[in-house]
Amino acid sequence: MLYRSQAIHKVMQLATKVAALDCPVLITGESGTGKELVARRIHEASPRRSAPFLPINAAAIPDELVESQLFGHVAGAFSGARQARLGAFRSACGGTLLLDEIGDVPLHVQPKLLRAMEASEVVPVGRDTPEPIDVRFLTATSRDLHAMVEQGHFRRDLLYRINAVEIHIPPLRERPEDILLLAEAFAEKYARQMQRACPVLAPEVREVLLEHPWYGNVRELAHVMEYALLVSDSDRIRLDDLPCELNGVDRAPAELDGLNEAVARFRCNYIRKVLALTRGNRQEAARRLRISEATLFRHIERCGLKGYALPHGHKDSQIRE
Ligand SMILES: Nc1ncnc2c1ncn2[C@@H]1O[C@H](COP(=O)(O)OP(=O)(O)OP(=O)(O)O)[C@@H](O)[C@H]1O
Numbered sequence: 001m002l003y004r005s006q007a008i009h010k011v012m013q014l015a016t017k018v019a020a021l022d023c024p025v026l027i028t029g030e031s032g033t034g035k036e037l038v039a040r041r042i043h044e045a046s047p048r049r050s051a052p053f054l055p056i057n058a059a060a061i062p063d064e065l066v067e068s069q070l071f072g073h074v075a076g077a078f079s080g081a082r083q084a085r086l087g088a089f090r091s092a093c094g095g096t097l098l099l100d101e102i103g104d105v106p107l108h109v110q111p112k113l114l115r116a117m118e119a120s121e122v123v124p125v126g127r128d129t130p131e132p133i134d135v136r137f138l139t140a141t142s143r144d145l146h147a148m149v150e151q152g153h154f155r156r157d158l159l160y161r162i163n164a165v166e167i168h169i170p171p172l173r174e175r176p177e178d179i180l181l182l183a184e185a186f187a188e189k190y191a192r193q194m195q196r197a198c199p200v201l202a203p204e205v206r207e208v209l210l211e212h213p214w215y216g217n218v219r220e221l222a223h224v225m226e227y228a229l230l231v232s233d234s235d236r237i238r239l240d241d242l243p244c245e246l247n248g249v250d251r252a253p254a255e256l257d258g259l260n261e262a263v264a265r266f267r268c269n270y271i272r273k274v275l276a277l278t279r280g281n282r283q284e285a286a287r288r289l290r291i292s293e294a295t296l297f298r299h300i301e302r303c304g305l306k307g308y309a310l311p312h313g314h315k316d317s318q319i320r321e
Pocket residue numbers: 001002003029030031032033034035036037038100142182218219222306
């Protein structure tokens with residue numbers, strides 16, 4: 001975890017402090033701020049460090065499968081369940097389970113989650129006897145769970161149970177002192193991968209990076225730097241090496257843009273525009289793009305566009321451009 005800001009310094013201090021305790025920790029922050037990194041840090045500084053760290057993303061699991069992916073199932077529990085499944089809680093045995101996007105856990109599964117935490121046991125789907133579990137339970141969310149409680153989308157008792165300790169990671173735009181440090185680190189990383197010398201950032205590029213709102217936070221910055229390294233062919237990254245949403249000009253095709261890069265860039269930009277058009281509504285965006293929601297979800301992840309999409313199943317409109 002790279003940082004220069006006091007804010008992240010405090011986050012890391014708190015993470016190290018709570019690592020020793022076995023309590024649940026809720027990590028909050030916008031998409032791409034580094035919630036999973038902080039969770040890993042807690043695991044690695046904890047007595048459970050030699051056991052597994054298992055991240056699982058509730059937003060990526062279809063509603064009807066959440067229960068079995070968390071708690072497991074017996075063979076034949078439902079159609080399609082040919083083999084028994086251990087489930088995340090038992091797979092992370094002795095270690096740490098990170099349940100990412102906990103706000104996306106369907107309401108009917110939430111009581112089971114609470115019970116797993118309170119009694120340290122789970123009941124696999126298709127069974128009626130509980131199985132003991134031994135995991136440290138970390139959760140993360142980019143949503144406002146308190147507001148979800150008020151709207152009846154999240155159980156209050158579960159929220160109180162998971163947020164014994166809350167670690168909030170501020171968005172990148174609120175800690176500009178981290179932006180250039182991270183940009184240079186990513187430039188170095190991708191230059192090494194591409195086996196070329198690491199280019200420097202032109203002053204006007206630094207300025208643009210500092211002013212961009214970074215709704216996709218560190219993940220978006222990583223993508224921008226990877227793109228810049230693909231496009232630039234000199235020892236200096238210039239404005240027109242940046243994706244067009246950052247440099248404000250629709251570039252003529254650069255000689256160095258391979259077809260795959262050009263298509264990938266177009267795809268990400270197009271999806272971003274459609275998400276803006278649908279005010280972040282993924283279902284609607286998927287329909288307009290004529291792709292499945294699962295496919296859209298993968299593109300959103302790959303393009304670092306989570307900040308432009310409303311969380312799964314969220315129907316309210318909320319403009320963010
Ligand atoms: N301070 C940092 N230093 C280095 N890399 C970082 C930092 N913060 C985030 N990253 C990188 O940015 C990417 C996104 O981080 P991470 O997956 O932890 O975010 P997240 O908050 O869990 O996002 P999401 O809400 O999308 O799940 C990862 O590749 C991570 O390694």
